[in-house]
Each structure stands twice: as structure tokens, then as C-alpha cells.
Amino acid sequence: MLDAFTIATKGGIVLWSKPDSNFTHKNEANDPVNDLIKTVLIQNARTGDQSQRSFTTEYHSVQWTFANDLGLIFVAAYQKILQLTYITELLQKVKKRFVELFSDRLKNAIYQKKDSEEDQVFEEFNFTDSFASILRAVEKKDELSRQDRRNQPRRFEDTNKYQQTMEGSKKEMEALAVDETMSMMMLNSGGRRKGKPMRTWADKKGKKGSGNDSETSGKKGKKGGKASKEMRTWDGGKITAERMRALDFSADKSDGTDTNEEQSLQSKETARRWVEEESMGKLTNDGGYEVANYDSNDEIVDDDEDEDGNLSKISKPTGLFTTFIQTITTGKVLTEADLVGPISKMREHLVQKNVASDIASEICQSVQHDMIGQRITGFQTIKSQIRQSMNRVLTRILTPQTSTDILRGIMSAKSQGKPYSIVFVGVNGVGKSTNLSKVCFWLLQNRLRVLVAACDTFRSGAVEQLRVHVRNLHLLSDDPRKKMVDLFERGYGKDSAAIAKDAIQYATTNDYDVVLIDTAGRMQDNEPLMRALAKLVSTNNPDKIVFVGEALVGNEAVDQLTKFNKALREFTNAQSSRHIDGMILTKFDTIDDKVGAALSMTYITGQPILFVGTGQTYTDLKTMRVSNIVSALLRN
């Protein structure tokens, strides 16, 4: 069923994994976890549905979740053909469990930035048993729910709601009272029950939004933290001391006590409540329990309580001062509620910078996901923190992941004895021919022989335009007597794919280094023309397909690029499927700091911007500096 489950730090250290990965050189080519990280998490690539958080490789479906506060990632991979519905739940539960068990150790051994002693010990994370029991429970639950759906609606007595009614809780009380240990506890915590019978849990749950419990991974403080440990197995109606021990959260114990089919929800809910009260009054009640184990856990939970407490205290005016101090000293853990406002402002800001609005939303969403659970410390404001994260994410998106060194590519093509071909594609009037000649000029400066192929056989004057450029460039080249640049043309109305093929052939025989192929501008929705382009690409298999786009473009960029990419992918044959390899951003001098198009384009294609066109002359071609774009995007 489940092929692999990995728990690792964001730094790449695997803490626990199934199947057990000893230190061996495993088959790296087909490792779904690495694929996920490389293609999705680092590149912020679009994964269809962002909220779904799933990803499919060749053989596997992969789902993941983060524990941002501890910098952990949890990844589950399973066979692509299977439809496993419980993976999301499994991830959440495993996360919660793992964080509970090991958060202390993680803080000490993994995240401490300074090691005092000579050797920091890296202990194994004994999680195998816990994982097995969680998996079993989740699978069982999934099975049961499927059966339920098949059978009939469940009875009211089976629902959670029932536990919150007076009647329901009374019944639980009776069940509890039979047991000796439990009755002891009832005496101790009686006060609370009298004051607010059974309302506390429900209230708390309501306030905190129990639906989101899983999101924040054990950050919910004492109550939420303990209460949500549903993976534990519960059976029978009564709580015995033995079973109480099973509730123990100590690291050395595994939970696989027994997995009885009929899980009595009533006793589960009740016991839950008792455990919770127990830990609340631990000063008085601890006696009967394994104190040591509880202690270690309580510490963790208490930490969390502080952070959680901040949030609730903010709403009360009385605690403002203490909150302020706490925020500064211990830091404040960011929740979704804190981020929504500032993030949407940031989104607006990006849109103002001419980033396509869908893309601004997606990027903001991913920044938000990254930040939930993070802690802001000292005098940092949420806004500055968002700017920081945004800066990091934008840099990541804009940084090329493939080589942008075209000259190096030409060099290797040369060593293979064939010309390096670049196809310029784009919609009408964006400056394909102009920028082609600028690129040509640069190549000539590097003493490369260039052949320009006029494959725009559609628009009148296109060939003549290129001829003028070539004549100019020829005169500008180092040695006008030597033919460094030439035009290859076959007039109008011909098949452009054939012309390009001839041009490459001609270049090979006449020892040209580079072939620049100019194509007709076409709207992305014009299918016959898009097919013609795909044909040109598939028959000639050029080294680079360069998309020429205006920097002025806004939301349209998304549509243009996705459709060009789609056409290239679908209309070429499957084995040699191509996509856009890079972009040239033209008219870059006209946009001031509204550089959003650069971001939109790199985000959609995942390919680098090779050049930017910045003016009217041949020398006005530059490469893009990522840090400039990022700072322009974030500038107010």
C-alpha cells in the first residue's frame, strides 16, 4: 500500500524513514522524495491544485506536509494507481506524534546552532512502532468509514456531538465511575465539573476551530495537543490502569497494544477528557502515574501553551503588556489569522507591479504556507518577516535552474560539428526580429558565424526587414570582407519548417556556428499556426526555443506561455516533446519598476530569462540580474 514514508529536516537529514534506509547508495534515479523536493518544493512549481498538496512522479503519488516550527518535512509516497484517501490524515497524525515524541531532542541535537561538547550524539529516532500503530489505526478508520458509507447513516449516539450533550456525558461518567483509578481523578477535578459541566472541551474546540487542529501540529497547547491523539487504540467501555498506561506518551513505549475492531467512541472521548484534566492538575495528581515520562512531555506542551496563549491574550486588553514582553522574549508563533491580512496586502502590491494576478495569489499562498508555524522573534514585525520570505521565494523563482550560458552551448555544438540553432517564437509585434538581430550582433562580437533564417513567410515585409538588419550587422562585424553573417530566405508563402531545415543544412555545409530562426508572430489561440510552429520545432529539433515576450504584458503572460508550451508539447511527437527553453523580455526600458512580467514568465515556464531588451540599438541587450528584479518587485 504505502511505498515509502520519510521524515526529514529541511536541511536534508533523514530522521526516520520506511522502508528503513540504512546508509546505502540507493537507486537515486527513481526516488520519489527527492523528485518531490527538486521539482516541487524548491522550485515552487505549480502542482495543479495548490491546496491538494500532492504530486505524481512516474510511478508514485506523493503527498507531504511540513512542521514549519521544527523545520521538518513529512512525505508519503504510494503507487500511482492506488487511491489512498487516508494519506492526508496519516500525515497529520504522524506529524503530531513525531513532534510530540521528539521535539525536545530535535531542538537539542538537530537545530541547536552551537555544539558545546566535542561530539553531538545523533540518536536513532525510534518511531517504527508508533508509525505502525498509527498506520494501522488510520487504515482501519478508513475502512470503517467506507463501510459506514455503504451501510447507513450512523446513529446519533456514535457521533462526537453526542458526547457533548448532557446525556452523553452522564453515561460516560457512569462508565467511568466503575473504575477505581478513574474515580480518584473524578474527586480531584470535581470542582471544574460542577462549575461548567462538560462545556469546556466543546467551547475550546469551537474557539480554536477544531478543523484546523491538524494544521498546526501539536501547537494547539495542552488541550488540543492531547485531545487530538486519535491514533491511539481504544477498546471496551472502561478505562483501566493498564489502558491509562497506554495513553502514556513516553518515547520508549509503543502504542500497538491491541487494535480491537470496535472502538467505543464514548470511552474514547471520556478518557480523553480525563487525561487532559489529569495533565492540567499535574501538581496534585501526578502521583499515580509515571511521572518521569509525563514530565518530559508536559514540558513540550507547556512551551506550546505559552505561544498559544499569546494569541488568546491579544484579544484581552488586560494582558497587553505581558503579551508584549512574551512576544519579545519567547517569540510568537504565526497562525493563519495573523498572516491573512498582510499577505493579501503583499498580493496587491505584487499585482501593482504587474505580476499576473493568479500567479501573485499562488506565490502568496505558498509564502503563507511556509510561514504558518514559524516564530517571529525580537522586534520583527509580521510585515518584515513576510518581506523576507517573499524575497527568498522570489529569488528562488527567478534564479535559473539550467545553464544560461549560450556560448558554452555553442561551443559544445561546434565540437560535434553541427550548428547551434535558436528558434524565436512569440505573439505578434513583441520584437522577435529586432531582438534576433540584437542577439546576432552579440554573437558576431564573439566571432561566431551566424546564419539568419527568415521563416516568417506570412507577414509582408518580414523578410525585407531581416535583410536590412543583416546588411547592417554585416557592416558592423569585425571584418566586412569576410562573410560572418548571412540571410537565408525562400520568399513568402512557403512552409517555414522546410525553410528552417534547409537553413540548418546550409549552415552545416557552409560552416556557420549558429542558426537564428525567425518565425512569424502568432496569437496563442490560433491553432493552425501553433501546429505549424510545432511542426517547425519537431522537424528541426533546435537547440533552444526562445520565447520573446513583452515586459509590458500582465495577466496575458500566463495564457501566452501556457498555450505556447502546450502546443509545443502536444503537437510534437511524444518522444522528443519540447518546451520553451528560455525567454527574452523585450521593451524592458519602458516599464520602470513594474517588472512583474519577468516573475510571471519564469514562474509559469520554470525557465530562465536569457536576455532583456532595453532599447533601440543593437547593443541594447542585457542579461537579467535576479537581485535587481526582486528588489524592484518589493520596492514600495
Add this chain to the structure above:
Amino acid sequence: MFVSGNLMSYAALLYLAFGIVAAVVLKYFVLSETIRKPKKNTILILGTTKSGKTTLWAYFRYHRLIPTQTSMEKNEVEKPIHCKEKSVVLHLMDIPGHPKLRNEFHDYTPITKGIIFMVNSSTLKSDIQEVGENLYDVLADKHVQKLEIPILVACHKQDLKGSLDRSDVENILAQEIDKLRSTRQSSLQKHDNDHGNNNGDGDDDADETTEFLGFENKKFSFEDLVNHVTFVESGTRYKNEDFGGFSDINEWVVELFD
């Protein structure tokens, strides 16, 4: 304002006192940050993905081999090590090798004492272009040049079949850098926004030096660099020595502080 009642004035005083304390604390943080940083004995572990950076980092820290996967974030630790005479605190930093992340190292080169560049010797032949570009970026970094930061190229994964030995790796890399230095020199200018608020940081942004690596009209060789470049072999199951397959790397690090 103190007229408005005992409680108010008390609160006001508290806030005032707190403000002062906060200011002092802040100042301390800012100062200590700027003073402390350059003193760090920072060693960067660089290289492309799957070259063994995190494994090395973890080995330095925990003295054992730990399974790893592709890193999404850098790892760093300050760890005391024993050199011959003194004990120094090593600041060890492992920068992810993914193309989108590996350029982060530019931020740390001003405080770097040494760079360990990991090479996967078993796949170098097919990855040469990527590895070469990465190494070129490291060598051409402004601070690497200016501070003459010593570089150790670790030919890692020697235990795998078909891995190249030290001299092969050196030759192949030198050839690649030879090509790259000519193409990089003739690449186009970077675009600078001359509009907007130009607060004079235009030049600071440039990570890459314009210096030509090595000598012109001579084939590139690592000996021509201002940096001291050393090549060693390593591997996780390579030699049964006291420091595993990393003993040569460890030696280099220890010597760096002598």
C-alpha cells in the same frame, strides 16, 4: 501625566523602563551581530546536488553516517574542533546544491575561511557542465578572489564503481573552466535599473568578479589561481581510517587553522 492616578503612572513608568531596556538589548544585538560575524571560522560546503555535502556536514557534526536527501535549506553548526595546539570553533555551513539555491553561498563568502567543494566523482563525466559552472561561480566570486579563500575539491564517492580519481577530476574540471572563462567573459552585461532609488549599492550586488581566472593565452590550471586549490579523494566506505573516508578533508580543515 502622573496626576491621572497611581496605577496609570506605574504603568507608564513600566513602559518607559521597558523601552529603555529594549533599546539597550537591541543595540547589543545589532552590535554583537556585526562584531561577531567576521570572526567566525566559517567553512562552506558547496557543490551540486547528490555530491555528498549534507553527509559530510553530518559526519563532521555527529561523527557518523546519516542518510540524507535533497536539502531545501542550509545546515549550519558551530562546533569546536581540536587542532594541534589550540581548539577552535568551526562554523560549518552546508549550502543546498540545487541550482536555484546554490547561489546563496555568495552571501557568506565575505566571512568564509575555507571552501570545501564536493564533487561526485562517479557521475562527473555526464555532469561536467553543471559542476564546472558551479565551480566557476565559486572561483569567480568577488570575495573568494579578494580574500584568496583556500578551496578544497573533494572527489567524493570514490567507493562507487567508475569513479574518477583525483588527477582525472582535476584535469576535467580544468578543461571545463578553461572553456567557461572565455564564454563568461564575453557574456552580455547585466542589466541595471538606473531608475528608482539608486543608493549606491549597484556595485555591491555584483557577486562575480570581472577578473579573468588564471592567465590569458595559457590553458587554465588551478595552480594559476590566487586561491590555494587542493584536491583530495573521499568516500563513505572508502578507507577504514580514524575519520572514515573523510580523513583527508578533516586534515585539510585542521591545517587551515594552524
